Amino acid sequence: MSTKRNRGPGAAAENREALLAAAREAFSEHGAGVPLSTIARNAGVGQAVLYRHFPTREMLAHAVFDQNMARIEALAATPDADIREVADLITHQIEGMAAVISLFAADEDSPHQRELVTRMRTALDPVLARAREAGQVRTDATIDELLTAIGMVAALVMRSPAAHRHDRAEQAWRLIASGLGPR
Template identity: 45%
Template sequence: MLGAARKHFATDGFAASLTAIARQAGVGQGSLYRHFPDRISLAVAVFDDNVAQLEAFAARPEASLRDVLELLTEQTVASVAFIDMLRASDDDSRLRAILDRVTDALDRKLGGARRDGDVHDSVTAGHLLLAIEMVAALVAKAPAPSRRDLADRAWAMLRPSIFR
């Protein structure tokens, strides 16, 4: 079920059809809802891996803030639903918990980048999340093959407002 959900979220975003997910997984909707009572439960299960990967990567001393933003961009290009889910975090405590984990990972790297003089002093984790959301909104409308190039071009415009 998670594999089918990951695929549909990647192509259709956070609003992917749960019926289509169940069908692809080869189960009935009742079975899907027994395991995941709502869309958010399913999304949290699917994207918890993304957040765990981000946290582990951000914890590595050699990983820079740029590296962490690159990983988030890769995750966004692979599935725009990941950022859609973070944007919906005001509505649900489970999503807020995911957003808090992402924000904490960014904050840790931002502190080091600020100490090293790599970023403008005014940049916050909120600014970084906004930049990621902007890139995600752009790539969400693009065909999958052109998403990476579009994300790279958007970051080329955004980086000067973040990094020195």
């Protein structure tokens, strides 16, 4: 006898959010290959509900990425957000999603990758401009340099054991700051 109760179509948005939260946690803890049944169970829904929202693992991972990107965009749009705050949020998300990032990194020319880079560029451009004005980075620092730095941190974090990801990311940002910092 099942203990799950069908909450009906009115619970669709709530189920989707529960699935995204469970996926974010499961990907972080177990990697991109975590069984989808684990994600559904942790979200408190059946696998049919998971597949109704996300027919493939990639669609689920893309949705988690999109939600993460929306958080970056929201912080970056805050007029008083500085470059370090935004970099910290990006780093935190990279640390948690390293296995999933590697899933997508193999296809740099995918439409989703291009969209992600465009969204990141759009979100970070005003943050970088504020950092230049505040003297936090070189006046000639470019958005391409910042995106390259983020890519370097992501590559390093993806290859690090989970227990060392944060320390490695911090070390990398210190080195990068010496190159982007004011001269």
